[in-house]
Amino acid sequence: xxxxxxxxxxxxxxxxxxxxxxxxxxxxxxxxxxxxxxxxxxxxxxxxxxxxxxxxxxxxxxxxxxxxxxxxxxxxxxxxxxxxxxxxxxxxxxxxxxxxxxxxxxxxxxxxxxxxxxxxxxxxxxxxxxxxxxxxxxxxxxxxxxxxxxxxxxxxxxxxxxxxxxxxxxxxxxxxxxxxxxxxxxxxxxxxxxxxxxxxxxxxxxxxxxxxxxxxxxxxxxxxxxxxxxxxxxxxxxxxxxxxxxxxxxxxxxxxxxxxxxxxxxxxxxxxxxxxxxxxx
Amino acid sequence: xxxxxxxxxxxxxxxxxxxxxxxxxxxxxxxxxxxxxxxxxxxxxxxxxxxxxxxxxxxxxxxxxxxxxxxxxxxxxxxxxxxxxxxxxxxxxxxxxxxxxxxxxxxxxxxxxxxxxxxxxxxxxxxxxxxxxxxxxxxxxxxxxxxxxxxxxxxxxxxxxxxxxxxxxxxxxxxxxxxxxxxxxxxxxxxxxxxxxxxxxxxxxxxxxxxxxxx
Numbered sequence: 193x194x195x196x197x198x199x200x201x202x203x204x205x206x207x208x209x210x211x212x213x214x215x216x217x218x219x220x221x222x223x224x225x226x227x228x229x230x231x232x233x234x235x236x237x238x239x240x241x242x243x244x245x246x247x248x249x250x251x252x253x254x255x256x257x258x259x260x261x262x263x264x265x266x267x268x269x270x271x272x273x274x275x276x277x278x279x280x281x282x283x284x285x286x287x288x289x290x291x292x293x294x295x296x297x298x299x300x301x302x303x304x305x306x307x308x309x310x311x312x313x314x315x316x317x318x319x320x321x322x323x324x325x326x327x328x329x330x331x332x333x334x335x336x337x338x339x340x341x342x343x344x345x346x347x348x349x350x351x352x353x354x355x356x357x358x359x360x361x362x363x364x365x366x367x368x369x370x371x372x373x374x375x376x377x378x379x380x381x382x383x384x385x386x387x388x389x390x391x392x393x394x395x396x397x398x399x400x401x402x403x404x405x406x407x408x409x410x411x412x413x414x415x416x417x418x419x420x421x422x423x424x425x426x427x428x429x430x431x432x433x434x435x436x437x438x439x440x441x442x443x444x445x446x447x448x449x450x451x452x453x454x455x456x457x458x459x460x461x462x463x464x465x466x467x468x469x470x471x472x473x
Numbered sequence: 474x475x476x477x478x479x480x481x482x483x484x485x486x487x488x489x490x491x492x493x494x495x496x497x498x499x500x501x502x503x504x505x506x507x508x509x510x511x512x513x514x515x516x517x518x519x520x521x522x523x524x525x526x527x528x529x530x531x532x533x534x535x536x537x538x539x540x541x542x543x544x545x546x547x548x549x550x551x552x553x554x555x556x557x558x559x560x561x562x563x564x565x566x567x568x569x570x571x572x573x574x575x576x577x578x579x580x581x582x583x584x585x586x587x588x589x590x591x592x593x594x595x596x597x598x599x600x601x602x603x604x605x606x607x608x609x610x611x612x613x614x615x616x617x618x619x620x621x622x623x624x625x626x627x628x629x630x631x632x633x634x635x636x637x638x639x640x641x642x643x644x645x646x647x648x649x650x651x652x653x654x655x656x657x658x659x660x661x662x663x664x665x666x667x668x669x670x671x672x673x674x675x676x677x678x679x680x681x682x683x684x685x686x687x688x
Contacts, residue, residue, distance in 0.1 A: 257557035261591045265559075292558065293534045312554055312577070316533060335554075337579040339608035339643040366605045369581035401584035 197386035198356025201427065203329050204286040204305050207246040209359065209388045209427040212468045214460055216240055217288050217306070217331075217390065217430040218453065219250040222266045222442040226275045232433055233283050235450055243461035248286045248306060249279060250430065255442050256292040257312060264441045269296060277303045288331065294322045301326040311335045311363055311395075315346050324355035331359040331390060336366045336400075340378035344385055359428060360385075363392035370402040374417055379424045380472065390428035391421035393456075397446050409445030411437070411452075418456045422464050425472060429460060529573075538564040546570060553577035553602055553634075556588055566595040575600040575631065578638065582617035589624060598627040600672065602634035609643035610650050611635055613659055618666040629670035630663040632656055633677045653680045660686055 195201075201209035209215055220232050233249045240247035253272020255265050266272060272289075280287045286305035291297055292313065300307055307323045309316075311333040323330045330350075334343045340360075347358050360382040364372030374396045382389045393414045402408035418429055434440045434447040448456070530541040531550045538561070541549060549565050553575040556562075565572050574597055576585045581604070589599070599621055603611030613635050621628040636659075637651045656677055663671070673681065 256559055258559065260587050261559065293536075293560070295534075295536060312557055312579070315554065318533070335579070337577070337605040341608075341643050365608070366579055369583075369604070400579070401581055401587075 195386075196356070196388045198351060201388050203246075203248060207248060207286050207305075211389075211425040211427050212465060213245060214422065214426050214464050215246045215248055215428040216457060216460070217248045217250050217428050218433050219288075220434050221252060221394075221432045221440060221447055222255055222264070223251040223253055223272050223275055224266075224441050226278065228435070229275055229279050230282065231435055233279050233285060235435075236433060236453065237283050237285055239454060239457055243457055245457060245461055248288050248428075249276075249283070250288040250308075250432070251276065252290050252442075254292065257310070258442070266442075269299060273299055273303045291319070291323060294319055297322045297326050301328050304328060306331050306359070308361075309333060314338070314343060317346070317349065320346060320350055321353070321355075324350045324353070324358065327357075329357045329359060330355075331361050333361045333363050333392060333395075334378065336364055336372055339365075340375070340381050343378075344382070344387075347385075347387065358387065359390050360387040361390040361392050361428075361430065362396070363430075364396035364398070370399050370408070372396060372398055372400070374420075376420065376424055379421065379426060383425060383472070388427045389425070390430050391417065391424075391426045392430040393418040393421060394430065394432040394443070394446050394448070398443070399445070403445060407443060407445065409443065411446055411448060414446065414448055415452060415456050415459070419459055419463075422460055423467055425468060429456075431456065532561065532565065534558075535560050535564045538568055542568055542570065548572055550600075551575060553580070553600075556580060556585075559591060562588070562591050566592060569596075571596040571598075573598050573600050573629065575602050575634075576617065578603060578605040578611055578634075582614060582620045585617070586620065586624065589626060598629055598670065600629045600631050602631040602672075603638070605638075609638060609646040611638050613662065615662055615666070618663065618668065622666055627670075628666075628668060629672065630659065630668055631672040632659050632681075633672060633674045635659055636677065653677060656681055657684055657686050 207215055218236050220228055223229050229251055237247055253266050253269055276287050276289060287303055288306035288308055289300055289304045290308040290310050291300050306329045309323060309332045313319055314332050314335045350358060362378050365375045367373040379389050396417055397410045397414045399408035421429060432447045433453045435450060437447040437449055438444055440447045528546045529548045529550050530546045531552060532538050532541050533555050549570050549572040551574045554577060556574055556577040601617050604614045606612040636655060
């Protein structure tokens with residue numbers, strides 16, 4: 193079993209982070225309804241089971257930083273967490289969801305196995321500390337406006353307090369306005385820091401604010417980014433999946449269909465083992 | 474006296490020396506830099522604060538807004554990293570306290586207009602602190618000031634964050650991008666857009682004083 197700095201990468205009894213067989217963190221961007229969550233969870237769990245890939249269901253109960261004030265935000269904390277708890281029980285899968293303020297940590301930790309810190313809040317020491325002290329795995333999305341160096345510093349601050357169950361997540365760096373590029377050097381450097389590494393192939397394809405009152409995106413590059421991430425040796429792959437991406441209520445331009453998800457998962461299952469057998473030097 | 478955004482030419486310091494410097498100024502603000510060592514429970518109480526010093530508090534989450542209100546501050550400050558957090562913005566607006574809201578370095582000037590739509594008719598002033606340009610570097614995009622002026626809202630410029638973004642230090646960063654001789658240039662450009670409120674660290678403020686461009 194691969195060891196990360198200070199912990200073994202275990203998310204739940206059946207799911208452990210590893211570049212040998214990366215964990216698939218996937219689901220709809222927003223928990224639009226309980227039925228949608230079930231549909232996506234059922235599809236991805238079955239597909240991952242078939243391919244022997246560890247799976248974590250991801251969805252958000254609140255989109256707290258939508259571009260427009262008119263945009264839908266989701267079911268909210270209480271109802272959203274109840275839906276996530278029901279999905280967790282129904283499909284026997286771990287849950288990942290994001291938190292946006294310190295008061296959300298305790299209730300979210302009752303349900304979620306992985307608490308995710310949004311990119312804009314990645315340097316908030318108070319939020320990071322409270323999230324880490326919950327005892328759950330904390331996935332921190334590196335802000336698109338900061339370097340990996342700063343992110344490592346923030347992670348090290350938590351490590352010095354004894355909090356090690358942290359996943360470094362790359363989701364692209366700003367490249368001019370409304371444009372992101374993935375700096376794969378960050379994944380390599382994060383591995384060198386002995387951190388668990390995740391690539392968010394969905395948000396890395398985003399074009400922030402480029403849509404009308406929302407973000408645009410380049411859905412067609414997501415599979416390629418995911419493959420490149422596997423080649424670098426990621427321990428987890430994050431992607432957002434929707435049965436009808438174009439009709440999704442958030443991040444419609446970057447959610448992928450079941451068919452696209454199946455294509456990506458097949459690649460991960462077939463090649464991650466092979467890639468991992470030839471270490472990066 | 475209610476806090477007035479439209480005061481005369483003002484330099485505001487945002488580091489540890491803030492309160493000393495601010496005693497001789499029209500207004501003052503704190504920033505995340507100052508607040509790092511000042512947790513919410515350490516906010517000054519109404520009874521022990523210096524009434525001659527204008528008090529601004531940096532808020533990051535809704536519970537801090539609640540705590541800040543108890544201190545009767547002259548204004549609140551939302552740092553750029555939190556400029557997209559809807560609940561924080563709405564709670565600050567609801568507090569009725571005048572506030573500064575900084576454009577996040579990752580928010581384009583055009584996207585900032587969506588943020589301003591969330592503010593409605595609140596008493597606020599937008600702070601421009603530059604746009605991210607690679608790691609640990611920012612550029613002053615004057616198109617932002619042009620858009621803000623067209624929008625008809627008050628705006629200020631954070632000179633120090635333009636020069637050296639807080640909490641950002643990429644190991645390969647080049648020192649020339651942080652050279653203080655850019656400060657008077659930024660100042661002049663902003664004044665060209667009728668901007669009369671600025672934020673600067675004590676070090677940067679002293680530099681501007683030495684150059685004779687700040688009182």
